[in-house]
Amino acid sequence: MITFNYLAAMLADITALPEAWIPAILALFGVGAFVGLSIGGRVSDRRPHLALLTGASATVLLSVVMVAAIHRAWAVVPTVFLSGVAAFVLNPAVYGRVFAIAAEAPTLAGATTVSAFQLGISVTPVLAAASLSRGAALTSVCLIGAALAAAAVPLVLLDRARQARPAGPAAADAASATIRSAHGTATARVDPEGARR
Numbered sequence: 001m002i003t004f005n006y007l008a009a010m011l012a013d014i015t016a017l018p019e020a021w022i023p024a025i026l027a028l029f030g031v032g033a034f035v036g037l038s039i040g041g042r043v044s045d046r047r048p049h050l051a052l053l054t055g056a057s058a059t060v061l062l063s064v065v066m067v068a069a070i071h072r073a074w075a076v077v078p079t080v081f082l083s084g085v086a087a088f089v090l091n092p093a094v095y096g097r098v099f100a101i102a103a104e105a106p107t108l109a110g111a112t113t114v115s116a117f118q119l120g121i122s123v124t125p126v127l128a129a130a131s132l133s134r135g136a137a138l139t140s141v142c143l144i145g146a147a148l149a150a151a152a153v154p155l156v157l158l159d160r161a162r163q164a165r166p167a168g169p170a171a172a173d174a175a176s177a178t179i180r181s182a183h184g185t186a187t188a189r190v191d192p193e194g195a196r197r
Helices: 007-013 019-046 048-069 073-101 106-132 140-164 169-190 192-196
Strands: none
Touching: 007 019, 019 048, 019 073, 048 073, 048 140, 073 106, 106 140
């Protein structure tokens, strides 16, 4: 998202596009975001970590590609669209994992996730300003975005490894008790004559 924050400036100053075309390209990012949400919503239901890793890795790659693509109009247009897809493939999976981890406190989970997004939106301009104020090129914001996305990858891998670990004895006992209880209820419903004998 840090790349998108400075995309209009890069299109005007580096790509040298006419001002009339800049809103259309920004809208193209929005179209990509809609596509990304649609794909992410479908994939994250069954394989949330796949959506998270794909979105983060694609964001790293496309942010680096943007550094070169921004110099050519024919290259920047598809890169902007794909960046929108990659950035928003993540969102459904992020929310899904947060609510799965904090299933017993959904209100707190939702509030924390929104707050984390807002914190990120607030911090990224500070990082960009620190880079630009030291004389870095405008495209340096793309590299900052790539670094932030890359930092998310080990966190996703850690969460996937944590989820793959077998449940502890207490959790296994609780699951077994739940299965036995459900089986007993089902047996009682199937054999009503036995209850009257």
